[in-house]
Amino acid sequence: MSEKDYLKDISEIKNLMNKSSRFISLSGLSGILAGIYALIGAAITYYLVDTYSYGTLMLDGWIFRTVMLVLISVALFSIVSGVFLTTRKAKKNGEKIWDKSSRRLIYNFLIPLISGGLYILIILSQGKYGQTGGLMLIFYGLALINASKYSIGDIKYLGFIQITLGLIATLYPGYGFWLWVIGFGIMHIIYGTWMHFKYDVK
Template sequence: MESKDYLKDISEIKDLMNKSSRFISLSGLSGILAGIYALIGAAIAYWLVMTYSNGILILDGQIYRLCMLTLCLVAFLSIVTGIFLTTRKAKKHGAKIWDATSKRLVLNFLIPLIVGGLYILIILSQGKYGQSGGLMLIFYGLALVNASKYSIGDIRYLGYIQIILGLIGAWRPGFGFWLWVIGFGFMHIIYGTWMHFKYDRK
């Protein structure tokens, strides 16, 4: 009987240590919505290019600026939705939303993302935009893997998938758009759904 109590105590201590070192309030639903936003944004960008640019995206054209605006809007909506749903989940479970662990999570996520974003802007300014879709996936994947140390470890697998898709996009730039759709759209929906049923519905 006592050995069972010891095992239970050890399990509880291990659980508390895991919770204190990892931010586990990420919402699977926010991943689903981010994927939906990405698919809608991709559909708008595709329609703009095919309708007004004869299928050719000119870097300094008005359609390009509209596509970039759409991309920024998708990112903004995804971030706002993620913050809102994660905050709601944290409050529901009585967890702190902004502590040392969440700060480390954000920092480790943003470093690869900001570096990648700056690099992509540099190559776009040089007219080398064929691999931008693949590079977005690669740096986003690296950000997820880097941040997974301070959150739900399962998100690193989504990061690996994004990196693989990005490498394929770098190898075959002509498929960059569709790989972007798969990575940011469908994979977010699939992975968010899995995370929702695994963690959120407990």
């Protein structure tokens, strides 16, 4: 057997190990859609706050409740799109959508995300909302990095970018909204496009 055949066998073994330990059917299109939803949500939020709240978001009143509803809607649309597109890709690749690797992916993604969400709710209840956008980016980035061990490793790079943007947002709270737009909106679209052409298009 030639050296080329050995290298081919090693590559095939590595691919089989990755498939058995990682959930690799994440869809790049879901990232693009998540970014679009985030931009739409940000546009609605900006309009509401700028028009009816004079550029300042207060924790009481209908503006804040509406903004929270917009954020929840963005998250729900992103989740539904992600589940649908990922399920479709998994079926196409002959993978199970709910197996050991996908469960580990979800658990490791949710632990930092839920912890961060609860922490943000706590500081909001204390009237400290200046760094909310930065904290959302940081905990989301940590969730991506934590989940990358059980999925496509490239998502950790998006996680590092989100954390960096989040740290900048905590240093400059006045730019938190726009950094949130860059992180959840623009970076998702860029990342999703890159992942789509790298992994989805064959």
